[in-house]
Amino acid sequence: MDAILLQILNGLDKGGAYALIALGLTLVFGTLGVVNFAHGALFMLGAFCAVTFNKLLNLESVVVDPEKTTAWGSPLETRTPYVEAWLGDFGVFLNDYSVPASIMLAIPVMLLLGIAMERGLIRHFYKRPHADQILVTFGLAIVIQEIIKHFFGANPIPQPAPDAFAGTVYVGQILGMGQTLAYPWWRIVYLLFSLGVIGAVFAFLQFTTYGMVVRAGMHDRQTVGFLGIDIERRFTVVFGLAAVVAGVAGVMYTPILPPDYHMGMEFLVLSFVVVVVGGMGSLGGAVAAGFLLGILQSFASMNEIKSLVPGIDHVIIYLVAVVILLTLPRGLLGRKGVMED
Amino acid sequence: MPTRNVVLHVADVHKSFGGLHALSDVDLQVEEGTIHAIIGPNGAGKSTLLNVCIGRLAPDTGAVVFDGQVITGKQPHEINQMGVVRVFQTPEIFPDLTLLQNVMVPAFAKRDGAFRLNAMQSVEKRTDIRDMALHWLEDVGLAGQKDAIAASLSRGDKRRLELAMGLVQNPRLLLLDEPTAGMSRHDTNSTIDLLKKFKGRGMTKVIIEHDMHVVFSLADRITVLAQGRIIADGPPDEVRGNPKVQEAYLGGAH
Amino acid sequence: MFNNPARNDWMLLAGFSAVILCLPILLEPIGAAYPALMQKFCIFGIFAIGFNILFGLTGYLSFGHAAFLGVGSYAAVWSFKLFTMNAIPAIVMAVFFAAAFAVVVGYVCLRRSGIYFSILTLAFAQMCYNLAYSVLTPLTNGETGLQLTLNDPRVVDGLFFEPSAGLPRVDLFGLPISGGGYAGFYLCAITLIVCFYIAMRIFRSPFGMMLRAIKSNQNRMRYTGFNTRPYLLAAFVISGMYAGLAGGLMAATDPLVGAERMQWTASGEVVLMTILGGVGTLVGPVLGAAVIKYFENIFSSFDDHALHGVLGFLPNSIENPIVSFLSLFVGDGWNLTLGVVFMLIVIFLPGGIMEGLRRIWNLFNRRPGNRDAMPVAQTQPAE
Numbered sequence: 001m002d003a004i005l006l007q008i009l010n011g012l013d014k015g016g017a018y019a020l021i022a023l024g025l026t027l028v029f030g031t032l033g034v035v036n037f038a039h040g041a042l043f044m045l046g047a048f049c050a051v052t053f054n055k056l057l058n059l060e061s062v063v064v065d066p067e068k069t070t071a072w073g074s075p076l077e078t079r080t081p082y083v084e085a086w087l088g089d090f091g092v093f094l095n096d097y098s099v100p101a102s103i104m105l106a107i108p109v110m111l112l113l114g115i116a117m118e119r120g121l122i123r124h125f126y127k128r129p130h131a132d133q134i135l136v137t138f139g140l141a142i143v144i145q146e147i148i149k150h151f152f153g154a155n156p157i158p159q160p161a162p163d164a165f166a167g168t169v170y171v172g173q174i175l176g177m178g179q180t181l182a183y184p185w186w187r188i189v190y191l192l193f194s195l196g197v198i199g200a201v202f203a204f205l206q207f208t209t210y211g212m213v214v215r216a217g218m219h220d221r222q223t224v225g226f227l228g229i230d231i232e233r234r235f236t237v238v239f240g241l242a243a244v245v246a247g248v249a250g251v252m253y254t255p256i257l258p259p260d261y262h263m264g265m266e267f268l269v270l271s272f273v274v275v276v277v278g279g280m281g282s283l284g285g286a287v288a289a290g291f292l293l294g295i296l297q298s299f300a301s302m303n304e305i306k307s308l309v310p311g312i313d314h315v316i317i318y319l320v321a322v323v324i325l326l327t328l329p330r331g332l333l334g335r336k337g338v339m340e341d
Numbered sequence: 342m343p344t345r346n347v348v349l350h351v352a353d354v355h356k357s358f359g360g361l362h363a364l365s366d367v368d369l370q371v372e373e374g375t376i377h378a379i380i381g382p383n384g385a386g387k388s389t390l391l392n393v394c395i396g397r398l399a400p401d402t403g404a405v406v407f408d409g410q411v412i413t414g415k416q417p418h419e420i421n422q423m424g425v426v427r428v429f430q431t432p433e434i435f436p437d438l439t440l441l442q443n444v445m446v447p448a449f450a451k452r453d454g455a456f457r458l459n460a461m462q463s464v465e466k467r468t469d470i471r472d473m474a475l476h477w478l479e480d481v482g483l484a485g486q487k488d489a490i491a492a493s494l495s496r497g498d499k500r501r502l503e504l505a506m507g508l509v510q511n512p513r514l515l516l517l518d519e520p521t522a523g524m525s526r527h528d529t530n531s532t533i534d535l536l537k538k539f540k541g542r543g544m545t546k547v548i549i550e551h552d553m554h555v556v557f558s559l560a561d562r563i564t565v566l567a568q569g570r571i572i573a574d575g576p577p578d579e580v581r582g583n584p585k586v587q588e589a590y591l592g593g594a595h
Numbered sequence: 596m597f598n599n600p601a602r603n604d605w606m607l608l609a610g611f612s613a614v615i616l617c618l619p620i621l622l623e624p625i626g627a628a629y630p631a632l633m634q635k636f637c638i639f640g641i642f643a644i645g646f647n648i649l650f651g652l653t654g655y656l657s658f659g660h661a662a663f664l665g666v667g668s669y670a671a672v673w674s675f676k677l678f679t680m681n682a683i684p685a686i687v688m689a690v691f692f693a694a695a696f697a698v699v700v701g702y703v704c705l706r707r708s709g710i711y712f713s714i715l716t717l718a719f720a721q722m723c724y725n726l727a728y729s730v731l732t733p734l735t736n737g738e739t740g741l742q743l744t745l746n747d748p749r750v751v752d753g754l755f756f757e758p759s760a761g762l763p764r765v766d767l768f769g770l771p772i773s774g775g776g777y778a779g780f781y782l783c784a785i786t787l788i789v790c791f792y793i794a795m796r797i798f799r800s801p802f803g804m805m806l807r808a809i810k811s812n813q814n815r816m817r818y819t820g821f822n823t824r825p826y827l828l829a830a831f832v833i834s835g836m837y838a839g840l841a842g843g844l845m846a847a848t849d850p851l852v853g854a855e856r857m858q859w860t861a862s863g864e865v866v867l868m869t870i871l872g873g874v875g876t877l878v879g880p881v882l883g884a885a886v887i888k889y890f891e892n893i894f895s896s897f898d899d900h901a902l903h904g905v906l907g908f909l910p911n912s913i914e915n916p917i918v919s920f921l922s923l924f925v926g927d928g929w930n931l932t933l934g935v936v937f938m939l940i941v942i943f944l945p946g947g948i949m950e951g952l953r954r955i956w957n958l959f960n961r962r963p964g965n966r967d968a969m970p971v972a973q974t975q976p977a978e
Contacts, residue, residue, distance in 0.1 A: 035710050124942070130710050131656045135870060136941040138863060142934030150923050150931070269721055269859065272714045280710075311730025318722040325707055325715060395818065421820035433818070435811040438804075446808045447819045449801055456825035460802040460833070461793075465601055467801065510820070 002181045007298045013187040013256065015294020016194030017043075020249035021271040022278065022286035023201060024242030030218035030281040031238045034122055035130055037137040040268025041144040042243045045113065046106050046250025047259035048148055051157050053102030057083050057095050097162045099255055106247045114243025118236045141265065149261040156258035161186040186255045193252050197245060198287055204241075205283070214238055218281060273321040279334025289332055293317050346373040348545050349394070349514055354403035356389055363389040364400070365569045371514075376536065376546045378556045381566035382589070387549045388430065390566070391516050394547075395427045396420045407514065421450070424513035428520055430549075432499035434506065436492035440483055443491050444474035444505050451510045477505040480535060497524040504532065517548040521555050533558055557581070565589070604795060611878065612788045619777070627889055630780035631848075636885040637783035638844045641790045643868040643880030645837020648794060650866075651875035652803060653830050654810035655705075656713045658862050659720030662700070663693040663835040665727065665857030667842025669734065672741045672850050675765060679751040682767045682782065686843040693839020694832055701831035705824060708813070720862055727854035740853035765847050772847050779848045786844060787881070790837060795877055797833070806830055838865075867937050873949030882948055887933065894932055897925035 025039050060079045068076040083091035094101055121140065125133045160166070165185040205211035213234055250259070257263065274293055278285030299305060301313035312319075324331060349371040356364040363386045371377045379387050392398040394405055396417050404413045412420050435443050448470045464471075478484040481501040486494075491502060500523060507515055520536075521529040529552065536546065536559055550556045556563065556577075563580040565573040567589045573580050580586055614621065615637070622628040646660050667689035674685035704715040727735040735741055743762050752763070765773040772779045797803045809816050809823050816823050846852055855861070864887070872883025902918045902925065909917070924932040944951055 121938075121942075131654065131713075132941060132945065134656065134710070134713060135866070136938055138866070139934050139938035139941060142863075142930060143938065146928060146931035146934060147923070150928055265859065269717055273718055276711065276714050311726055314725035314729050315722045318718040321718050322703060322715065325711065326703065329707065416822070417817040418820050418822045421818055427818060429818075433812060433815045435808045435815060437811040438808060442804060442808075446804065446816075449805070450820035456822060456829075458802060458829055460797045460800045460829075462800050462802075463601065463796070464799055464801055464804055470801075506819070 003302070006181060006183065007302055008295055009183055009187070009191075011295030011298035012291060013190045013194075013294075014297065015291035016191050017249055017253050017267065017290075018271055018274045018294055019287045019290025020194050020197060021246055021267055022274040022290050023198060023283060024246045025271055025275050026278070026281060026283055026286040027201075027214075027238055027242045027245075029275070030283070031214055032118075032122065032126065032235050034125060035133050035137070036122070036242075037134055037268065038117070038141040038144065039137075039242070039246055040264035040266070040271065041141040042110065042114070042246040042264070043250040043253075043267050044145065044148065044259065044261065044264030046110060046247030047254050047263065048152060048250075049106035049109055049247060050099050050102040050159055050251045050254045051152065051259060053105045054098040054159060057081060057098050061085060096164075099159055099161060099251065103248050103251050106251045107244055110244045110247030111240045114240035115236055117243070118239035122239065123232075123235075141268070145261045145264060152261065154261060156260040158258040159254035161189075161255035165189055190252055190256060194249065197248060201241070201245060202283070210234065210237065270317060273317055275331075277321050277324045277331055279331030282331070282333040285331055285333030293320065296320060345375070347371065348373040348408055349547065350406040351390070351394065352404050352406060354390075354393055354400040354405065356386075356393060356398065356400050362569045364393070367403075367566075367569070367571055369564055369571065369574070371545060371547055372562070373545050374543060375561040376548060376559050378548050378550055378560035378563045379566060380550060380553075380556055380563060384568075385566040386569040387566055388518060389569075391427065391518055391547075391549060394516060395425060421510075425516065426507045426510050426512035426514070427516040428500075428503050428507045428518060430518040430522065432496065432503050434491045434499055434503055436490075438491055439488050440478060440491055440494075440502060441471070441474055441487040443502055444477055444509050445470050447506045448473045448509045473509060474505075477509045478502075480508070481505040482531065497528055500524065501528065501532070504535070512544060515544060515546045517546060517550075519549055519551060521550070521552055529555065600799075604799065607877070608788075608792055608795060611791055611881075615784050615788055616781075618784070619780075625889075627892070629775070630777050631775035632888070632892055634775075634780045634783040634844075634848050635888045636881075637780070637787040638841050638848070639865070639868060639884035639888055640787050640881035641783075641844070642838055642841035642865050643872065643884045644787075644790055644794050644877075645834045645841070646865045647869050647874065647876075647880040648797060648837065649830050649834035650869060651880075652798070652806035652810060653827055655708065655827065655831070656866070657704075657716040657831075657834075658713050658859065658866070659700070659716035659718075659723075660834070660838050660865055661857050661859070661861035662720040662723040663697055663838035664842040664845070664861065665723065665852070665854065666696045667693040667839030668846040668852040668856055669727075669741060669842075670839070671843040671846035672743070672852050673734075675743060675749075675846070675850055676747040677750060679749060680763045680765050681751075682765055682772045682847040685765070685847055686786075686840065689839045689843025689846070690836050691839075693842065694836045697832045697835025697839075698828070701828045701835070705827045705831060717859060717862070720857060720859055724854055724857045724859075727857060735852075735854055737854070740851050742851045765850055773850055775848070783844050783848065786840065790840070791877070791881070798877060802826070802829070867933065869947075870945075871937065871940055871947050873947035874945075876947075876949045879947055879949040886948070890932075891929055894925050894929040895927075898922070899926075901925075 021039060021043050024042070025036060028034055028036050028039070058081050060081050063078045063080070065076050065078065070076050081091065081095060083094055085091070087094065117140070121136065122133075125136055167185055168182040169185050169188060170182050205215055213231075217231065217234070253259075270293075271290075274289045275286055277293065278287070278289030296316055297313065300316040306313055328334075347370045349369075351367055351369040354364055354367045355362075367386075367390060369390075379390065381387055389398065393400050393413075396412060396415055396419075400413060404411050406412070407420075407423060407425055410423070412423065412425070435446065438446070445464070445467075449467075452470060475484060475487065478487055481504055483498060483502060483505065486498075491499065494502060500520060504517075504520060507517075517536075521532050524532065533555060536548075548556075548559065560577055562575065563573075563577055564571055565580060565583075565586050572589055573583045573586045575583075618633050618636070619628045619630075622633065627633070642660075642664060646657070649660075650656055670692040671685035671689040674688045678684060700716070700719050704712055704719065707715060728737055745762065749763075764771050767778065767782060770778040770782075772782055805816070805821065805826050808819075809821075809826060813823055842856070845856075868883040868887050869880045870883070871887060872881065873879025899918060899922050902921055903914070906914050906917060922928065924935075940947060946953070
């Protein structure tokens with residue numbers, strides 16, 4: 001029982017990341033009708049916002065005191081991050097919480113990048129065939145990841161979770177199910193965070209006028225265009241929103257998976273599968289399928305299952321996608337008429 | 342009335358979309374070698390009826406029988422291979438191919454209907470197919486532009502091209518969805534002549550048309566649909582005089 | 596323009612063959628005339644021609660073609676390990692296994708079209724890649740990669756030759772294929788010419804015409820009496836066989852295969868080559884493959900030092916920023932250059948290099964009616 005609960009928990013945080021990326025993909029696809037292969041790169045960019053922020057916070061002043069020496073006989077260097085020197089205790093706090101704090105950096109950065117991408121590139125591909133959209137965004141994804149590689153190197157850069165959330169939490173005790181079930185704090189934070197973001201996006205779509213237009217646009221783009229609503233500007237906002245969602249998902253994921261330049265593509269491939277399983281153009285489907293596949297994947301990586309079906313952990317998601325696409329052509333919650341020939 | 346073979350029998354077909362009854366109890370018999378026109382006001386269910394006939398839509402109840410075989414539920418290509426060809430309302434052509442190729446493709450379908458991996462054969466060597474295609478392009482008056490890309494044609498020319506694509510298959514039953522819409526009067530007349538040419542040569546035609554001039558100069562029999570039901574069915578003169586039809590459709594304007 | 600198309604095709608084939616066979620002479624001035632690089636041009640040329648048969652003719656964009664390349668490579672190396680070092684059986688096995696695999700993958704993936712098809716193929720390729728790294732390690736040797744060892748059985752060779760000391764070389768009835776000699780290049784070159792010829796025949800065949808019609812309007816094909824699926828599957832399998840052949844040749848010229856050969860990046864590369872050269876043209880994919888492999892070679896070998904050397908005449912204050920900017924694009928940054936160029940091509944010149952050449956050609960040969968004169972050949976220039 002514990003083992004099963006643990007696998008579900010394990011799957012949920014990964015599923016959260018899939019769901020957040022898939023949500024943005026679906027949003028962009030549903031409203032703009034564009035298949036964005038660069039969406040994974042946005043997730044990766046978010047993660048590197050966290051890296052950059054952490055680096056900025058750790059810019060240090062080095063004071064060499066020639067009078068004092070270390071135990072090895074070299075002059076003692078005192079390193080103090082500027083933020084701590086300037087802001088005192090708040091600086092220390094900020095440094096500890098650099099990952100969640102870097103959301104503050106990521107939101108404007110991703111918003112600007114998203115808007116720039118939509119205005120500069122995506123907009124010109126609304127009327128081109130889907131193959132062209134895939135190709136150009138694929139090219140863009142390569143460009144983004146190579147630029148990141150140039151500046152940050154090819155190796156993963158681990159990011160620490162705040163001290164308060166660094167350890168594990170005894171989930172079992174809380175739920176009264178036994179002592180053994182321990183689980184990393186940060187993963188629980190991530191799960192709650194992703195649920196929060198998903199809730200916020202749905203609330204935005206449900207309760208704001210903007211959101212209503214977007215939903216209407218997903219339903220029937222032409223009609224919304226006829227209503228004389230400035231659809232172009234809203235498209236830009238939707239794209240920016242999707243970029244921000246992917247970005248913050250990336251930021252918060254860094255303590256779980258040290259970011260490197262090609263993490264975006266790995267997540268993109270999986271997220272596409274998630275979108276397809278959930279049903280192209282269905283937001284709820286994307287979220288449900290994200291969590292579902294996350295959980296399935298973690299179950300498949302249980303030793304008991306792996307010994308039964310070797311290698312299943314590596315292929316389960318793809319296998320599910322193939323089966324779903326062949327049996328339910330529209331995915332779990334897909335609507336009729338989306339992307340059909 | 343001389344008894345001829347019934348080639349197409351739409352038997353008690355019912356089709357609804359949500360709450361809308363697009364077709365109710367439609368029972369229709371088309372005799373071999375005739376031109377059978379289906380007319381009716383907008384939204385009467387004419388296009389739905391054609392879609393049911395070619396397998397694009399499945400009827401809720403009832404069946405479509407072609408030449409003694411039930412064709413409901415068959416794949417579109419199977420229905421085509423039985424000899425039922427449709428010419429669409431919005432031209433369905435191969436926009437990236439040349440006119441000649443556009444007609445050659447259905448000609449191949451007629452000749453080599455089943456899948457053939459003739460990958461090492463040269464198209465150039467198939468003069469039989471080429472001549473067949475050219476012949477029909479000439480008949481619809483497009484032979485002069487045989488090497489143009491189909492997307493560059495005017496709408497009226499696209500319709501004529503599609504007509505050639507249908508005729509080249511020498512179908513037993515040709516379903517025409519407003520074949521002259523968007524054509525000039527001159528082109529309309531030549532299309533009428535073209536269709537008349539094949540009258541009684543074993544090719545049956547079902548034609549949906551708004552243009553009463555076309556209908557009355559071509560049709561042997563007319564069926565009038567209104568709100569998904571057949572309100573009249575008979576020879577042109579009979580239908581013309583039918584007060585129900587005049588009320589529902591003609592409104593005395595013609 | 597008025598002579599018969601069949602003769603134009605023969606001239607195209609003759610010209611193409613001449614260029615390929617004379618590559619060692621033609622490439623001398625640009626410093627690319629060594630066999631190891633030229634055989635890469637040929638191998639990726641074959642890969643791209645095959646990809647183009649699927650994407651160029653039917654419009655189905657596969658993002659998993661590298662899987663077939665990988666299967667072909669593994670099959671070839673196994674042939675070397677188990678049977679003989681002769682290249683022919685290895686290549687035959689490569690093509691056979693790639694074809695069998697393509698039948699399975701194609702049967703599943705072709706049930707959907709458009710973007711779904713792309714994602715399905717991508718999923719399949721990733722699945723193969725993951726499997727090659729994990730469960731299939733006995734077949735693929737995992738991360739180390741599959742290679743020849745001294746105690747491979749090599750049953751057939753064992754019947755005829757005394758095993759020599761050291762690892763044997765891949766040969767073709769005595770001609771050494773692996774190791775970067777001219778024999779390896781000419782094997783690849785001749786295979787490329789044969790592949791080009793077959794592709795040309797396919798482009799000109801009724802089958803090719805049906806594929807183009809499917810690309811143009813698949814629905815109409817169905818109402819014209821065609822069951823489109825066998826056509827698509829045939830195209831997919833042929834295209835997979837080309838990829839397997841390329842994989843087999845790759846293994847023959849260098850019998851070491853790693854799973855990264857099947858990764859999505861490798862699938863992406865062949866897409867780039869085809870688009871860059873010109874989708875749907877005959878010569879384009881080969882040209883794209885050669886251009887990408889050539890510049891990869893050049894750009895990868897450049898580094899900051901080399902840049903400083905080239906720009907040394909500039910004053911330092913200008914030189915340094917320029918060098919640090921350019922260094923983004925060379926060396927490890929080659930992929931960035933590739934990405935940028937690719938985006939520019941998709942945005943401004945969707946027809947690729949061939950489209951560019953045609954535009955230049957038309958600029959200098961503006962004769963009325965010239966362009967419509969040969970529509971059957973409109974997807975590829977006659978020159």
